[in-house]
Amino acid sequence: MLTLYHGPNTRSSRIIRLLMEMEVLNQVEIRVVGLIRQGNIGAPDPANPHPEGKVPLLVHDGTAIRESNAIMLYLTDLFDSPMGIPIGDPRRGEYLSWLAYYGNVVEPVLVGKFAEIDHPAYFATFRGLTEMGQRLAEALADRPFLLGDRFTAADLIMVSAFTFAPQMAPDIPAVRQWIERCQARPSAAALQKHEAVLAAETPAA
Structure with a gap:
């Protein structure tokens, strides 16, 4: 159950x-x-x-x-x-990395921004919104979704940050278009x- x-x-x-x-x-x-x-x-x-x-x-x-x-x-x-991406699929590692990146980096970066945290150790560990935007832009440079042509849980968890806090969305065309594609889905x-x-x-x- x-x-x-x-x-x-x-x-x-x-x-x-x-x-x-x-x-x-x-x-x-x-x-x-x-x-x-x-x-x-x-x-x-x-x-x-x-x-x-x-x-x-x-x-x-x-x-x-x-x-x-x-x-x-x-x-x-x-x-x-x-x-999802099954074990044995060559994209499995990238899939796991995005899921972990969300919890290990994205949420701390967003919470740090909301809380106005400004400390060298914090930025050395998590970086910031600029770096997060760059990672997304790199991944989306030649494909519509993070792992290719298919919307996956990696897209769903990552886009949830920007549906919750749209003001934090990177002002990068490829990222903005990805958010629009994700949010155009019936779900x-x-x-x-x-x-x-x-x-x-x-x-x-």
Whole structure:
């Protein structure tokens, strides 16, 4: 049994979109839980088994998987989906690298920008928005998506940063066009409708 602990319009929304892209949303139980959101709004939900009270959290037959990139890798391997890259495929390493890059670099860079962190050790470790934009531009210089002609979970997790914070999107034509291609997919509109319905059904904290 697969259960996703979820909060509408949060980081876990990209897991919902992934399930839509893989056409397996009906095979996963979605449990909406309360969260502490920005501004200390809300409260921890005892129904959420995540050790830090966060989302997403995927539980598969009693085994918990947390962190978006780990959950995406787990799901795309579990369902042998074209949204992933299988073991043995020469693009597997690049796929894993993008998933890790999101959590290890992109989120720290964005949070650092929001928090106005300005310290040499921070930039030496994570670099900044300029370098992040350059990495994307290099990857997209000769292909429509990060791994070639096909939209994958690597695109989904990376573009989620710029759908959440569009002001952080690199002002580079190739990157802007990639964002537009990703957001033109039916799953983007379907996710908005899905999250609006869940948000309307979720009691206020």
